[in-house]
Amino acid sequence: MKKIFIFLFLLFLTIETTLADNEVIKLDEIIISATRTESSLDRISASSVIVSEAQINSSVANDLSDLFNTTNIVQTTDYGTGSLSTISMRGSSSSQVLVLVDGKRLNDSRNGMVNLDLIPISNIQRIEIIRGGQSAIYGADAVGGIINIITKKPRNSSIKLSSNIGSYGLQSYEIEASKKIKSIGGLISLSRTSSDSDFPYKNKFGEELIRENAEYAKRNVFTKLTWNILPSANLEISANHFYSDANTPGMIGFYTPNAKEKDKTNDFSLNFRHKLSPIASYKITAYDRYAFMRYINPTYPYPSDDTHKTNSKNAEIQFNIFNNTNYPLVIGALHLNEKVDSTAVNERGRQTYSGYAQQEIGKELSLKGLKRVSLFPAIRWDHYSDFEAGISPKIGFLASFEDMVYIRANIGKSYRAPTMSDLYWPSSAMTSGNPNLKPEKSNDGDFGVQLSLLNQLDNIRIRFGTSYFQNNITDGIQWTPTIGGKWIPNNIAKINTKGIETDMMFHLSMLDIPDLFRINSNYTLTIAKDSLGNQLIHRPKHALGYTVRIGTNNLWCQAQGLHQSRRFYTTANTKWLEPFTKYDFQAGMERRILKDTKTGLILELKNAFNADYQLSADYPMPGREWGFRLYFGMEGE
Amino acid sequence: MLFIRRLVIVSLMALMIAFGIIGCGEDNKDNTEDITSTKAVYIVNGSAQTLSMFDIEKSEMKNDVFNTGKWTADIKIVGDKAYVVNTGDNNIQIVDLITLTQTGLINIGDNTSPERIVFADNNKAYVTCLYTNSVKAVDLGSNAVTKDIPVGIGPMGATVAGKKVYVCNPAYDFATNSYGKGTVSVIDSANDSVIKTIDVETNPLEAVTSGDKVFVMCVGNYADIMGKLCIIDSASNTVTKTVDLGTTPSGIAISPKGIAYITTFGGLISVDVNSGELIHTSASPLADFASGSGIAFSKDGTGYICVADWAGTGNDKLLVMDASEKLAGSYKAGGGASIVAIKD
Numbered sequence: 011m012k013k014i015f016i017f018l019f020l021l022f023l024t025i026e027t028t029l030a031d032n033e034v035i036k037l038d039e040i041i042i043s044a045t046r047t048e049s050s051l052d053r054i055s056a057s058s059v060i061v062s063e064a065q066i067n068s069s070v071a072n073d074l075s076d077l078f079n080t081t082n083i084v085q086t087t088d089y090g091t092g093s094l095s096t097i098s099m100r101g102s103s104s105s106q107v108l109v110l111v112d113g114k115r116l117n118d119s120r121n122g123m124v125n126l127d128l129i130p131i132s133n134i135q136r137i138e139i140i141r142g143g144q145s146a147i148y149g150a151d152a153v154g155g156i157i158n159i160i161t162k163k164p165r166n167s168s169i170k171l172s173s174n175i176g177s178y179g180l181q182s183y184e185i186e187a188s189k190k191i192k193s194i195g196g197l198i199s200l201s202r203t204s205s206d207s208d209f210p211y212k213n214k215f216g217e218e219l220i221r222e223n224a225e226y227a228k229r230n231v232f233t234k235l236t237w238n239i240l241p242s243a244n245l246e247i248s249a250n251h252f253y254s255d256a257n258t259p260g261m262i263g264f265y266t267p268n269a270k271e272k273d274k275t276n277d278f279s280l281n282f283r284h285k286l287s288p289i290a291s292y293k294i295t296a297y298d299r300y301a302f303m304r305y306i307n308p309t310y311p312y313p314s315d316d317t318h319k320t321n322s323k324n325a326e327i328q329f330n331i332f333n334n335t336n337y338p339l340v341i342g343a344l345h346l347n348e349k350v351d352s353t354a355v356n357e358r359g360r361q362t363y364s365g366y367a368q369q370e371i372g373k374e375l376s377l378k379g380l381k382r383v384s385l386f387p388a389i390r391w392d393h394y395s396d397f398e399a400g401i402s403p404k405i406g407f408l409a410s411f412e413d414m415v416y417i418r419a420n421i422g423k424s425y426r427a428p429t430m431s432d433l434y435w436p437s438s439a440m441t442s443g444n445p446n447l448k449p450e451k452s453n454d455g456d457f458g459v460q461l462s463l464l465n466q467l468d469n470i471r472i473r474f475g476t477s478y479f480q481n482n483i484t485d486g487i488q489w490t491p492t493i494g495g496k497w498i499p500n501n502i503a504k505i506n507t508k509g510i511e512t513d514m515m516f517h518l519s520m521l522d523i524p525d526l527f528r529i530n531s532n533y534t535l536t537i538a539k540d541s542l543g544n545q546l547i548h549r550p551k552h553a554l555g556y557t558v559r560i561g562t563n564n565l566w567c568q569a570q571g572l573h574q575s576r577r578f579y580t581t582a583n584t585k586w587l588e589p590f591t592k593y594d595f596q597a598g599m600e601r602r603i604l605k606d607t608k609t610g611l612i613l614e615l616k617n618a619f620n621a622d623y624q625l626s627a628d629y630p631m632p633g634r635e636w637g638f639r640l641y642f643g644m645e646g647e
Numbered sequence: 648m649l650f651i652r653r654l655v656i657v658s659l660m661a662l663m664i665a666f667g668i669i670g671c672g673e674d675n676k677d678n679t680e681d682i683t684s685t686k687a688v689y690i691v692n693g694s695a696q697t698l699s700m701f702d703i704e705k706s707e708m709k710n711d712v713f714n715t716g717k718w719t720a721d722i723k724i725v726g727d728k729a730y731v732v733n734t735g736d737n738n739i740q741i742v743d744l745i746t747l748t749q750t751g752l753i754n755i756g757d758n759t760s761p762e763r764i765v766f767a768d769n770n771k772a773y774v775t776c777l778y779t780n781s782v783k784a785v786d787l788g789s790n791a792v793t794k795d796i797p798v799g800i801g802p803m804g805a806t807v808a809g810k811k812v813y814v815c816n817p818a819y820d821f822a823t824n825s826y827g828k829g830t831v832s833v834i835d836s837a838n839d840s841v842i843k844t845i846d847v848e849t850n851p852l853e854a855v856t857s858g859d860k861v862f863v864m865c866v867g868n869y870a871d872i873m874g875k876l877c878i879i880d881s882a883s884n885t886v887t888k889t890v891d892l893g894t895t896p897s898g899i900a901i902s903p904k905g906i907a908y909i910t911t912f913g914g915l916i917s918v919d920v921n922s923g924e925l926i927h928t929s930a931s932p933l934a935d936f937a938s939g940s941g942i943a944f945s946k947d948g949t950g951y952i953c954v955a956d957w958a959g960t961g962n963d964k965l966l967v968m969d970a971s972e973k974l975a976g977s978y979k980a981g982g983g984a985s986i987v988a989i990k991d
Contacts, residue, residue: 033689214736215754263737263757311760311778311801439869476914490958496869502958541959581959582695583983584711628717630979 018416029570042109043138043158043608045386046147047330047367053370055406055418056144057458057477057511059532061137068598070174070614070637072182072203073228074134074159075126075334079625080531080570080594080616081170082555083139084157087360088625090224093258095126095272100142100479101507101538102154106426106450108144109463110158113246114279114297115299116152119360121346122429128273130230132184132201135162141511142479143454144423149364150427152638153452153483161248164195164236167646176614176637179206179225193238202229212622213262213517214429221630226256242285250277258305261628269307276300289333295326303399318352320504341365355434355443359395362621366390382410388422397428399449408530414462418477421455432487432499441497446499453483458511469519476512478535482617483507505546507538523562531556544583548626550574567597579627590623592616606646612639674977686991687744688943689729690965691719692981698722698731699981700747703945703991707904708965708978709733711862713747716740722764724986726917728766728987731979732774739764741773741790744990745968747976751792756781765805765812766869767836775802782814782832784839798832806861810836810882813861815851826850826868829876831861833884843884856881857901857920864899864909877909878923890918894914894929900942904970915968935974938968949975953984 027300041601044054053059061083071077072130075095078086084107096104108115116124137159144152148387165188172181184201188409207224212384232249247619254273260266279297299322305315326570356506372384386406392399404422413416435443458477465468486503511534517528534553538546545551552575559568575585595618600610616635688701696719697711706785716733723730728750729742739758741751744970753774759775764785767773772785775798783800784794789870799816806813833843848865850870853861861879874892876899880886896912900906905920914932918925927933939952950968963984967976 147774213757214738263735264760267717310780310821314822440824488958502960542959580694580696580982582692582697582711584692584695584697584714584981 034298036641037336041138041140042160043156044140045338045370046328046342052410052413052416052460052462053384053408055384055408057141057418057419057420057456057475059139059141061217063136064142064563066131066134066136067594068090068566068612070176070596070612070616071131071613072174073127074129074137078126080572081557082534082553082572082574083376085534085536085550085553085574088371088631089629090221090259090631093127093224095481096123097126097259098156098549099139099154099157100454100481100509100511101536103521104428104480105151106151106153106452108148108150108156110148110156111277111278112161112281113295114277114299114324115151115322115346116299118429119321119322119427120318120350120355120430122151122426125273125432127256128228128252128275129159130201130228130252132186132199132230133232133250134159137158141477142420143452143481144457145402145421146390146422147366147368149161149362149366149390149392149402150399150425150449153424153426153450153454153481161232161234162186162197163246164190164197164234165645166190169641170641172639172641174203174637174639176205176630177635178209178254179204180637181205193236195236197232197233197234204226204228207632209630209635211262211633217313220376221259222265224259228252228254228256230456239363243251244283245279246283248277248279248281250275259308260436262630263628266307266309266312268309269305270326270378271306271386272304273304274302277367288334289331290373291333293330295324295328297324298322311638316353317352318351319349321349323347323462329433336374337369339367339369341367347486348572350430352430355430357435358430358434360430361395363393364390379411379415380409381412382408384408386420394427397447397449398432399425399427409460414466416460416462416475418458420458422453424452424454425449426452428487428499434473435499438547439496440527444499447499448485450483450486450501450503451570452481453484454479455478455600470524471515471517473484473515474513476510478508478510480508481506496636503540504520504541509534509536511535511537525589527559529556529617530559540581542582542629543580545578547579548577550589558567564600565598567595570594570596585627587624587627590621592621592623593618607644609643610639610641612641612644614638682701685839686945687840687989688945689722689724689744690953690963690980691715691722691731691941691957692963692983693985694983695981697981698729698747699949699965699984700834701978703949703989706976706978708980709982710979713742713749718827720761721988722986723731723764723766724988724990725769727768727858728867729990730772731762732764734760734762734777737761750902751790752784753792755785759783761806762803765807767807767810769795771836773805773807773814773834773836777801779802779867782812782834786857791824792853796834796839796841798841799830799844799985800827800836802832804851804864806854806856806857807836808861809857811884812836813844813854813856813863813879813881815847815854815863817850817852817866819848819850822862824869829865831863831879835908839842845879845884845886847877847886848889851877853899853937855899855901855907857905857907859888860920862901862907862918862920864896866935874900874909874911876909876918881988886917890923890925892916892925892929897940898942900944900950902944903948908942908944908950910936910942912938915939915942915952915972933972935967936968939966942986943989945989947991951987951989953980955983955985957983 049608088095109124141155182203186199188197198473204227216440226232237245258269268380282294301320311396329338343365348360350358368388390402406420409417439512456479460475484507485501513532516529517525554573573591576587595615598612613639661810674785676860686703690699698713699710701884720734739753774783781797789922800818804815814832816830831845850866863877865875867874873897876890878888896909907918914934915936948970952966953966956962963980969975970979
């Protein structure tokens with residue numbers, strides 16, 4: 011057996027996948043998003059990654075964009091610090107990735123996108139990332155995958171204070187207090203982040219300039235209340251207010267020295283769970299989300315003052331039946347009411363009615379090491395008031411050999427909803443929406459193998475997984491000129507995506523210190539082609555991330571590397587952004603100065619070797635940056 | 648356990664093979680073959696951000712022979728040099744057409760949005776700048792901007808007649824998505840000052856010269872106001888005739904025979920330069936050349952019209968029109984083929 015392990019390890023080296031990511035695979039993690047019910051990572055068919063709380067806490071990130079820009083968990087396209095950062099998975103567009111917070115949709119029905127810069131880290135306990143089409147479980151927009159952000163929960167009496175200070179005037183302050191009294195728990199978190207973002211860069215003539223009009227200030231209030239009404243029933247209520255006031259500097263050569271963007275979101279959600287019996291439970295979820303965005307640019311020639319308001323109200327009931335058996339079933343229904351009030355598309359509304367069912371059909375076996383086989387059929391029906399969506403099916407397969415080797419496969423159909431802008435953009439001389447649009451459709455599948463040696467070896471824990479994926483998108487929505495030169499969206503694009511993902515973890519325990527030395531890595535090969543065979547813009551073919559960490563929980567240091575191959579930015583693939591490799595270094599220490607307290611310091615050097623890179627053409631990214639985080643926590647009974 | 652070993656090895660090897668097959672290397676495009684020609688048509692491929700070159704003598708198209716800057720809006724050829732106006736880069740590339748290499752770069756300045764270039768003589772050029780509502784005078788010896796000449800709102804097309812430069816001002820209002828009063832600014836190239844502003848029709852976008860007449864193509868508002876052709880007498884700087892085109896035009900060029908050809912979605916329409924009368928109307932256009940945008944004529948009277956496929960399905964074309972106004976050839980061009988210039 012040892013020979014196999016050595017062989018496999020050498021194999022990783024030879025195929026250059028010895029990268030690492032920041033504890034991408036957390037051992038023994040429970041994942042909720044893959045099946046809408048709690049499962050172990052090793053008991054689901056979907057390719058999944060969990061970003062743990064420890065991982066989030068070892069960075070000096072302030073928002074989700076900061077966090078993802080240092081890893082290869084997903085690909086981001088960044089339009090400048092604090093401005094706009096979007097996400098891509100498996101070669102998808104940003105509007106083909108569904109982003110959720112505790113199951114609540116963040117994708118804006120107006121433009122389909124989620125701006126990662128507007129998701130503060132201070133709310134987040136952990137992040138679940140499910141790769142591949144998930145419309146059979148989550149409906150629209152889950153084409154490339156989903157990201158489900160799990161927010162913090164109340165703990166026993168605790169107070170946490172933290173502050174981040176960094177380059178270019180970065181300042182961030184956070185206070186979090188949590189208390190549980192008998193069956194009731196509460197948590198409140200307040201944070202404020204600001205930065206001048208006035209980093210140096212070079213323009214197209216090689217002149218060194220300072221990024222101007224890039225400053226931002228963000229503030230966030232998050233509260234959560236939990237109440238265990240009965241031993242078998244609990245209620246969770248959370249509210250979140252976020253406000254961002256950011257200046258937008260524009261692209262190189264076309265600066266917007268007076269442009270501003272103001273964003274505000276108010277979220278309220280309610281979650282009631284009731285366990286009826288050991289094998290049956292139900293959950294009622296309701297949320298109300300209000301998002302406001304105003305963009306102001308008083309400068310000629312594009313003076314604008316646009317306001318967009320989106321309101322989403324959702325009510326959902328979900329039943330979990332046959333829990334703790336070999337065939338757990340999840341069924342549910344929901345109603346989503348979305349309203350947009352925008353200077354671009356005026357007042358629009360959308361009603362969605364959905365029903366879904368998902369089941370694991372598992373069987374324990376004892377056949378040549380094959381210990382368990384499971385099928386995961388899932389189906390979802392969505393009815394929209396303004397377009398036809400229909401049925402989204404999916405089936406997954408998982409085979410477990412000796413709890414060490416896992417074979418996974420999935421195949422299904424997903425879709426992306428036409429946005430309100432696609433459908434209702436007002437008719438003018440040059441543009442018009444198309445109310446007859448259909449959703450973008452995708453047929454996707456993947457196949458993967460995972461090796462988990464978590465308890466079999468002394469002092470070493472290894473997990474290695476690799477998957478092949480393929481996704482064919484038809485009816486892609488594309489704006490093209492028609493008679494008279496008017497640009498109108500139509501369902502004409504075809505995209506074929508295939509690739510390979512690998513995730514690797516190697517943890518070594520020494521000197522009686524568990525996981526003293528850790529390497530985590532992932533590599534993604536993405537071949538995303540349009541109908542002419544050209545790679546889609548902003549999709550790097552190769553992306554590699556790794557983390558090497560040494561130390562204990564109280565004293566550690568780590569190096570993170572991120573490499574991406576070139577990104578084309580013309581559809582004909584005639585021009586591209588150069589490949590880049592950047593390195594980040596962090597070191598942290600934590601001490602108990604007083605009883606029941608912990609005080610910690612994290613130092614960070616981002617882009618340590620000053621790599622000159624861009625993630626979107628003509629939007630410069632900062633060079634070397636330093637930062638440190640000081641925190642103090644106190645926990646009581 | 649033997650089964651598991653085999654399974655692990657076979658699975659990983661299969662994935663590695665798949666990895667090798669589909670993932671090796673980057674896609675590189677090599678354009679190292681000989682690409683020079685004495686008589687050629689150069690096409691700006693807007694979405695590919697490249698030039699294509701059509702060898703007139705060999706009737707051969709070579710695509711993506713030169714990388715332009717971003718959002719190229721104009722190309723003009725002077726001798727063996729091409730001047731490529733890159734709106735998105737605020738610069739003008741000077742391209743040696745013998746070697747197809749960049750030999751110079753004119754920096755027009757950040758936030759200027761250069762649109763068209765015209766030449767007063769061998770030493771001086773004028774560049775219209777949308778963002779600054781002005782025309783930049785450029786010294787071709789030093790390749791530097793020497794003067795900023797305020798004109799009308801949102802200047803685009805320009806042409807030279809004698810010692811005067813005629814600049815089209817569409818007056819597009821980005822805030823209201825509408826057009827103001829279209830005008831043409833007349834610049835005296837001797838002292839680089841505006842000597843007159845002429846009212847024309849809605850959205851004057853391009854201008855060409857034939858003798859002492861300046862033909863200003865007014866596009867209309869792409870909705871209820873159709874395109875018009877305003878003919879200006881350069882001696883008096885007055886509009887002597889306005890021709891109702893009855894459709895929305897895209898590009899204009901004058902053939903050696905003295906006919907102005909205008910590209911439209913339905914096909915080519917044409918106007919007799921001398922009489923100002925329509926020859927091919929929007930009701931009976933030369934339909935073989937439908938959806939054309941850029942148009943130019945060689946000295947022998949052959950017309951070259953490019954048709955851009957903005958849907959990105961690869962149907963970008965260069966159409967060749969012979970002297971009898973027939974379609975003489977169709978050649979695949981690069982992505983977004985939209986502007987054309989001829990070296991002959």
